[in-house]
Amino acid sequence: MVQGASRGIGLEFVRQLLEKNNKGHVVATCRNPDEAVGLVELKRKYTERLNVLQLDITNESTIEASANSIREKYGSLNLLINASGVLSIPDVLQPETTLSKVQKSALLLTYEINAVGPILVIKHMWPLLKVGGGSGTDREFAVVANISARVGSIGDNGLGGWHSYRSSKTALNQLTKTIAVEFARKKDPIVCILLHPGTVDTDLSRPFQRNVPQGKLFTREYSVQNLLNIINNAKSSDNGKFFAWDGQPIPW
DSSP: OEESOSSHHHHHHHHHHHHHOSSOOEEEEESOGGGOHHHHHHHHHTTTTEEEEEOOTTOHHHHHHHHHHHHHHTSOOSEEEEOOOOSOBTTTBOOOSSGGGOOHHHHHHHHIIIIIHHHHHHHHHHHHHHHHTTTTSSSSSEEEEEEOOGGGOSTTOOSOOOHHHHHHHHHHHHHHHHHHHHHHHTTOSEEEEEEEOOEESSTTTGGGOTTOOTTOEEOHHHHHHHHHHHHHTOOGGGTTEEEETTSOBOOO
């Protein structure tokens, strides 16, 4: 299952998962499926293997409805990717360059979308992941991969700024780590990891690409290929860890 699959990295995850496994089924969720042009095109090509569901991470009832639908149709999940995220919204939200520009509404909105939403998705998919236990894969465990960002690292923060986005990703990291500890304690066959995709050429990053160093702006294809490689090679000892696109660990 790929949550946040209408465009960008999420859509590319769906595409590559379908292309790399000619038998597996993929559930793609987004807020407005009818307007998700990329998913509509993939659905035409992979009619039997792609299931598109409506899910708004700011509305928990839609998360629960998606879980019920997946349970009825498939019974289990062996991979959950939370790919949704927000950095800027015209006339609503912009990364803060100074403390004086911090607004309560921006802090709460980014926290709701970047941290609260993915965790609620895991909460409702948890029973399916427990049942799935890696069925249909070479692993003996299911994998939860949350798309985070290096700027969410407190130890790596040497520039400041972007208060809302940084703190929301830091919150996502802590919540994911806490869930990973719980899964391990309960001996659930689930591995939770956090992934930094690099700076990727998507709608999210486009307004902020001017200062990206040469060679450090990745295509969606390249980034997702690397992230899927990390996911496919994940070990039980990776539970609760934070990795960059190249597989290197990122400090908390």
